[in-house]
Amino acid sequence: MRAVPASKVWVTGLTVGAIAVVAALAVQADKGAKPEATSVRPTATASASPSAGAKKPAATAVPDDSGTGRRIVYSLGEKRVWLVDAxxxxxxxxxxxxxxxxxxxxxxxxxxxxxxxxxxxxxxxxEHVVYFAAKSGKNIAFSNAVDGSSPPPPAAGIQTGGIRMKKADGSALWTFGETGTTVVVVN
Structure with missing residues (x-):
């Protein structure tokens, strides 16, 4: 008969101990509060779109004075952009x-x-630089930092015309904002 090496005894002991701990935790979890089932049914306005049928919060509603049709809307006051379809x-x-x-x-x-x-x-x-205006000798364009960072505060007296956004938003605007796309700037 061969003797069992000490390392196998340790591994077996640790495995049995771990199983015991998991079983004890499972018993404790079973004694906790249980969620209650409700009879919520989808309404006729439910759809695959999370915003369908729900009123948009004011911060994300397209500004009323931004025109109609397919366009990019930029609100100076809200520091927000909307990509609006036809x-x-x-x-x-x-x-x-x-x-x-x-x-x-x-x-x-x-x-x-x-x-x-x-x-x-x-x-x-x-990257994803989309030019649409010029003012005070500066080109004004939408863009995102290649590394995805927010822009640093500009040095005193430096004028910048870049309107920066997160990388995923820059990619979306780049795809949407083809040459000739209308950009509406509102207060």
């Missing part, structure tokens, strides 16, 4: 970090775009 439904909305030079309220058109990474006026590597 049926006037917001397909996406997100917060942005504006530059120090703001476009005047009004209607613009996406002119040029730069998909390759470039260096922004604040020295940050940016």
């Amino acid at each position: 049926s006037d439904a917001a397909r996406r909305t997100f917060a942005v970090w504006p530059g120090t030079v703001a476009p005047d309220p009004g209607n613009y058109t996406v002119g040029t775009r730069s998909g390759d990474p470039i260096t922004g006026s604040d020295g940050v590597k940016i």
